[in-house]
Amino acid sequence: MAVSVESRNLVSAPDGGSREELVVNVGPSHPSTHGVGRVIVHLDGDIVVKAEPVIGYLHRGIEKMAENRTYLQVVPLTDRLDYVGSMYANWAYCRAVERLAGIAVPERAEYLRVIVCELQRIASHMMGIGASAADTGAFTFFIYAFDQRERIIELFERLCGARLTYNYVRPGGVSFDAPQGWTQDVLAFTKAFRAAAADLDRLFFGNVIARGRMKGIGVLSADDAVAWGASGPTARASGVNWDLRKHDPYSVYPRMDFDVVVGERGDAYDRGRCRLLECVESCRIIDQAISQMHPGPVRTEGLPRLLQPRPGEAYDHIESARGSLGVYLVSDGSVRPYRMHVRSPAFCNLALLPLLAEGHTLSDLVVVLGSLDPVFGEVDR
Amino acid sequence: MSAAASFGWGALYGLGASLVIAVAALFGVWAERKVAARIQMRYGPLEAGPFGLLQTLADTIKLVLKEDVTPNSADVPVFRIMPFLVFVPCAAALVVVPFAAGWTPFGIEAGALFFLAVPGMSVLGILLAGWSSRNTYASIGGVRAAAQMVSYELPRSLSVLALCLLAGSLDPGVIRAEWSWWWLPLMAIGFVVYFIASIAELNRGPFDLPEAESELVAGYFADYSGIRWAIFMMAEYGGLVAASLFGAGVFFGGGFGLPGPVGAVVFVALAVAMTICMVWAKWTFPRLRPDQLMSFAWKVLTPMALGQLALVGLVLPWL
Numbered sequence: 001m002a003v004s005v006e007s008r009n010l011v012s013a014p015d016g017g018s019r020e021e022l023v024v025n026v027g028p029s030h031p032s033t034h035g036v037g038r039v040i041v042h043l044d045g046d047i048v049v050k051a052e053p054v055i056g057y058l059h060r061g062i063e064k065m066a067e068n069r070t071y072l073q074v075v076p077l078t079d080r081l082d083y084v085g086s087m088y089a090n091w092a093y094c095r096a097v098e099r100l101a102g103i104a105v106p107e108r109a110e111y112l113r114v115i116v117c118e119l120q121r122i123a124s125h126m127m128g129i130g131a132s133a134a135d136t137g138a139f140t141f142f143i144y145a146f147d148q149r150e151r152i153i154e155l156f157e158r159l160c161g162a163r164l165t166y167n168y169v170r171p172g173g174v175s176f177d178a179p180q181g182w183t184q185d186v187l188a189f190t191k192a193f194r195a196a197a198a199d200l201d202r203l204f205f206g207n208v209i210a211r212g213r214m215k216g217i218g219v220l221s222a223d224d225a226v227a228w229g230a231s232g233p234t235a236r237a238s239g240v241n242w243d244l245r246k247h248d249p250y251s252v253y254p255r256m257d258f259d260v261v262v263g264e265r266g267d268a269y270d271r272g273r274c275r276l277l278e279c280v281e282s283c284r285i286i287d288q289a290i291s292q293m294h295p296g297p298v299r300t301e302g303l304p305r306l307l308q309p310r311p312g313e314a315y316d317h318i319e320s321a322r323g324s325l326g327v328y329l330v331s332d333g334s335v336r337p338y339r340m341h342v343r344s345p346a347f348c349n350l351a352l353l354p355l356l357a358e359g360h361t362l363s364d365l366v367v368v369l370g371s372l373d374p375v376f377g378e379v380d381r
Numbered sequence: 382m383s384a385a386a387s388f389g390w391g392a393l394y395g396l397g398a399s400l401v402i403a404v405a406a407l408f409g410v411w412a413e414r415k416v417a418a419r420i421q422m423r424y425g426p427l428e429a430g431p432f433g434l435l436q437t438l439a440d441t442i443k444l445v446l447k448e449d450v451t452p453n454s455a456d457v458p459v460f461r462i463m464p465f466l467v468f469v470p471c472a473a474a475l476v477v478v479p480f481a482a483g484w485t486p487f488g489i490e491a492g493a494l495f496f497l498a499v500p501g502m503s504v505l506g507i508l509l510a511g512w513s514s515r516n517t518y519a520s521i522g523g524v525r526a527a528a529q530m531v532s533y534e535l536p537r538s539l540s541v542l543a544l545c546l547l548a549g550s551l552d553p554g555v556i557r558a559e560w561s562w563w564w565l566p567l568m569a570i571g572f573v574v575y576f577i578a579s580i581a582e583l584n585r586g587p588f589d590l591p592e593a594e595s596e597l598v599a600g601y602f603a604d605y606s607g608i609r610w611a612i613f614m615m616a617e618y619g620g621l622v623a624a625s626l627f628g629a630g631v632f633f634g635g636g637f638g639l640p641g642p643v644g645a646v647v648f649v650a651l652a653v654a655m656t657i658c659m660v661w662a663k664w665t666f667p668r669l670r671p672d673q674l675m676s677f678a679w680k681v682l683t684p685m686a687l688g689q690l691a692l693v694g695l696v697l698p699w700l
Contacts (some may be wrong), residue, residue, distance in 0.1 A: 024517050031598060046671060135596075137586055137668030143421040209587060209667045362521070363596050363670045 021049060024362065028057045032135040032366040035376040039353065041365060048365055051357040053350055059380040066340040071097050071171060071307040074337065078327075079165035081342060082378040084127045087113075087120040088320035089327075089342075089378075090169035095250070096327040097171040100314035101307050103300055109173035110251045111293040115186065116159070116168060117318075118282040118289070122193065123152040124321035125233075125275040132272055132370030133204050136213045141204045148196055151189055158182060171307060173299035183290045190283040197280050205273050214269035218356035218368035221266060228355070229348040232323025233274040234372055238266030244319035255292060256285045268371035275321075275373070306335045322346045322373060346378040394487055398472040402619035409618035409656065410437040416657055417664045447607035452514060455604065459513035464605065464612035466506030471616040474500045474623040479557040479630035481645075482638070492553045493545050496627055497538045500582070500620060504530040507584075507591065510613075511601035522600025525671055526591035530582055532678040537578035539686035540571040543693040544631055553631050560634025567696060571689040572632045574682050576655070579624040581678070583617060586663030590671055625655040 027038035036057035042050040062081060066074045078089035091113055098105060130145030153163045160168040160176055168175050204210050225235040235242055243260040245253045261277040263270035309331040317326030323345025332338040349372045356372075357365045411426065411434055418425030426433025451457055476487035477496045485492050504527055511523020547564060548556040581588035592600035602613045629635065629651035636647025669677065 022517065024521075032596065133667065137589065138666065140417075140421050140664050141667075143423070147422060204667070207667060209669060212673055213667055213670060361670060361672065363590075363668075366596050 019044060026365070028054075032131075032370065034131055034370065034374055037350075037369065037374060037376055037379075039365065039369065041357075041362065043362060046361045046363075048357050048360055048362060051354050051365060053353050055347075055350070055376070055379050057380065058376045062381045063340050063342060066337055068336060070335050071101075071309075071337065072305065074340065075170055076165065076167045079167055080377060081344070081381060082124075082320065082322065082325075082346065082375045083164060084375055085120050085124040085321045086164065086166050087116050087168060088318060088325050090166065091117055092316065092318045092320070092325045092327045092342075093329075093340075094169050094171045095316035095318065096314050096329045097307065097309075099316050100312060100329050100331055101171070101309040103172045103303065105173055106297045106300060107252070108177070108293060108296040109298045111289050112174050112178060112298060113169055114252055114256075114289045115183075115286050115293075116156070116166075116174075118285045119152050119155065119186070119189075121282045121321045122279045123149045125279050126152075128321070128370075128373035129200075129204070129272045129275050132268075132367070132373065133210070135366040135370040136210060138204055138207075138210065141200070144196075144200060144203065148193060148200075151192075155182070155186060155189065158185075170299070172303045173297070175299075177298045183293070186286060187290060190286050193283055194280060197276060201273075201276055205269070205276065211269065213364075214272060214367060214371070215267055216265070217268045217360060217364050218271075218371060219265065219267045220352060220356060224352075224355065225266070228352055230323070230352060231345045231348065232319070232321065233261075233271055233278060234323065234349045234352070236261060237263035237270035237274040239264060244317060244324055248317070250316075250318060252289070252292070253285075256288050258284050258288075268367050271371040271373075308333065308335050317343065320345060322375065322378070323349060325378075342378070342381055344378045344381060346374045346376075350374045350379055394476050395469075395472065397486070398475040401475055402468075402472050402615060402622065405622040406615040406618035407437045407441070408434075409621060410440075410614070412653075412657070413618075413660045416660045420661070420664045441611060444611040445608050449607040449609060450604075452516070452604050454515040456513035456515065459509055460604075461609070463506045463510035463513060464609040464616070467503045467510065468506075468612050468616040468619070470500045470503040470506075471620040471623065474620065474627070477553055478623060478626045479553040479635065480626075480648075481554070482558040482635060482640075483554045485552070485554045488554070489552075491551045493541055493551045493556070493631070496553065496623075497534070497541060500623070501530065501534050503616065503620075507601050510605070511591075514601075514604040516604050518597045518599075519601050519603045522591045522597045522603070525597075526584060526601055528671070529584070529588065529590060529674060529678075532675055533578045533581040533588075533682070536574050536678065536682035536686040537582060539683070539690055540574040540578070541631070543571045543686070543690045544568060546690070546693050546697065553627065556631045557635050557638075560631075560638050562637070564632075564634070567693065568632060568689070570685055570692070572628070574686045574689065575628055575632065576658070578678075578682060578686075579628065580659055580662060581674070583620045583624065583659075585617070585621070585659060587666035587668050588674060589663070589668060590674060621656055621659060622652070625652040625659070628652070628655055 022043040024041045024043055026041055027033035028036040038054040040052045041048055062077050066077055075090055078093040079086040081089040126145040126149040130142040134142040157163050158179055160166050220238045222239045225238040225240050239262055241260055241262050246260055258281045261274050263274045311331055311333040313330045315328045317324050325345055326343035328341040329337050330339040357368045415425040426436035429435040429439050451460055474496055477485045477492035479485050507526040508523045511519040544556055545551050548559040584591045602610055629648055633651050636644035639647055
């Protein structure tokens with residue numbers, strides 16, 4: 001490894017003497033780094049003096065690989081960015097391609113995209129708050145949250161055959177129309193989920209130990225959230241009312257009636273609970289989308305298999321479960337993108353870790369990390 | 382008693398206690414996995430034997446056959462001995478459990494003191510196991526364990542002390558024989574303190590900070606593997622069983638003071654119920670933070686235990 005870790009550091013203390021710092025290397029293989037995150041933690045007793053995230057353990061060069069593939073072949077690569085929210089990366093990329101090549105998308109496809117992405121938001125948030133609860137030792141809550149996620153994954157499996165890497169949203173539409181009876185089952189799910197969300201809320205966010213562990217931990221001020229480029233529930237929990245579905249509306253979101261969940265204190269508790277409450281709003285959107293949807297084509301007719309956009313550039317972003325996920329594409333007129341860049345919300349949110357963890361204990365560090373909900377596939381790309 | 386005879390009896394007790402703990406651990410692990418599975422909407426072990434009963438046996442065979450790794454940087458002799466230093470005090474606790482009214486396997490008069498003092502020694506084993514691993518996580522786990530176990534010993538001892546005061550004896554067998562129904566409301570607070578402090582003393586969730594998986598990976602036994610790791614596990618389950626049996630024996634008068642086989646069945650049922658409640662707590666609650674854990678011990682449990690002691694002291698002159 002390039003980064004060497006000294007286990008003990010002598011540091012000059014404010015009183016003129018020196019104190020010994022203990023350096024703990026957390027990760028990249030550690031139960032609560034949410035994949036392959038790594039944090040080098042400097043401890044003074046049990047207090048975190050400095051927490052340095054080290055990233056790059058899951059770097060696969062997806063942006064570079066995209067330059068050697070045709071526009072359609074890049075879609076499966078985007079699945080592997082945020083692997084607990086593949087639909088978003090699919091969609092963000094496809095929006096950029098559609099903008100670059102001037103492709104119109106059928107209305108039914110837009111509705112299907114909204115439905116799967118809101119389902120994906122619930123699945124991703126269940127994973128996020130479940131893992132964050134498991135970090136505090138509430139493993140049963142993790143299983144309960146995963147139960148809900150599993151139901152969504154089964155719905156996705158029926159829709160496109162894949163459980164994790166969907167390759168569902170394609171330039172010009174989606175890969176498959178909803179199978180017979182699928183929308184009814186989605187409605188049944190949202191109905192059941194609302195009840196489950198109330199249970200989950202009581203089980204974890206109502207628990208006195210969980211409140212004690214998460215309230216007032218890792219407080220992010222609204223100013224800092226904006227200054228550091230935080231987005232998604234991480235920023236909204238701090239009171240920043242910023243949701244691309246409302247503030248830069250795309251697809252059919254302007255036709256939906258839903259509320260943006262905004263927190264007050266910006267601590268780990270608010271970030272977790274914002275995610276849970278957002279899931280209920282997602283249920284509202286899904287229900288409306290299904291009632292507004294009409295039969296029709298789900299892919300643009302006559303789209304060539306080898307897209308060859310005119311030279312130029314395009315950027316488009318959507319609200320993913322982690323925040324503003326953007327894809328920037330440059331075309332040189334060939335069948336392959338000249339350059340692809342992903343604006344990763346998980347990366348920006350993870351950068352807040354040193355700011356939020358300092359002054360808390362080692363036990364709080366995992367709570368703060370969990371509350372930022374990083375997915376390293378998207379951080380490292 | 383001659384030295385040879387007492388040594389012989391000691392060896393016999395040791396063997397008996399170890400056997401009981403081995404069997405208890407075998408079924409304790411199975412029961413914990415089954416209960417946890419039910420709480421989590423799963424099935425738990427199913428394949429090995431009826432209801433997966435032999436799963437732990439299979440796991441034990443696997444653990445015994447695994448390589449017994451000692452890290453290069455470890456303090457080797459200390460590292461190797463510590464699992465036994467944790468296990469032996471936990472096993473020793475069993476010999477003063479009042480299995481019948483007026484009778485404990487190792488009939489010493491200060492049995493309650495023995496029960497509180499000897500398992501407390503396992504903190505040394507845990508501290509040194511963490512320390513000798515020369516691993517940052519293990520060291521933090523060991524130090525946490527020391528702070529936690531020493532703090533929780535106090536309320537636990539005080540709650541049992543109130544019981545001794547009530548019975549007028551330190552002998553658990555006598556406490557069980559003296560037990561009567563009105564002790565239940567009188568000792569309610571003491572029992573709650575004993576129950577919570579026992580969970581903390583055993584480093585089990587929600588007080589499993591020394592091994593906190595999400596923070597310290599496995600805490601003080603992070604570097605142990607194979608049979609030595611299994612011995613740590615056995616010590617945990619042995620302690621769990623001993624704490625449940627002792628609690629049922631002294632706080633509930635065995636089987637509510639019922640005589641004969643009925644009393645024995647109720648006694649075991651109470652101990653099993655206590656064990657299941659401890660498992661239930663572990664799989665329901667999140668974990669506390671070290672500072673919250675300490676303030677809970679000193680600001681909540683200790684005053685509660687002192688209050689219980691004062692209550693018994695007030696009632697005592699009227700008996």
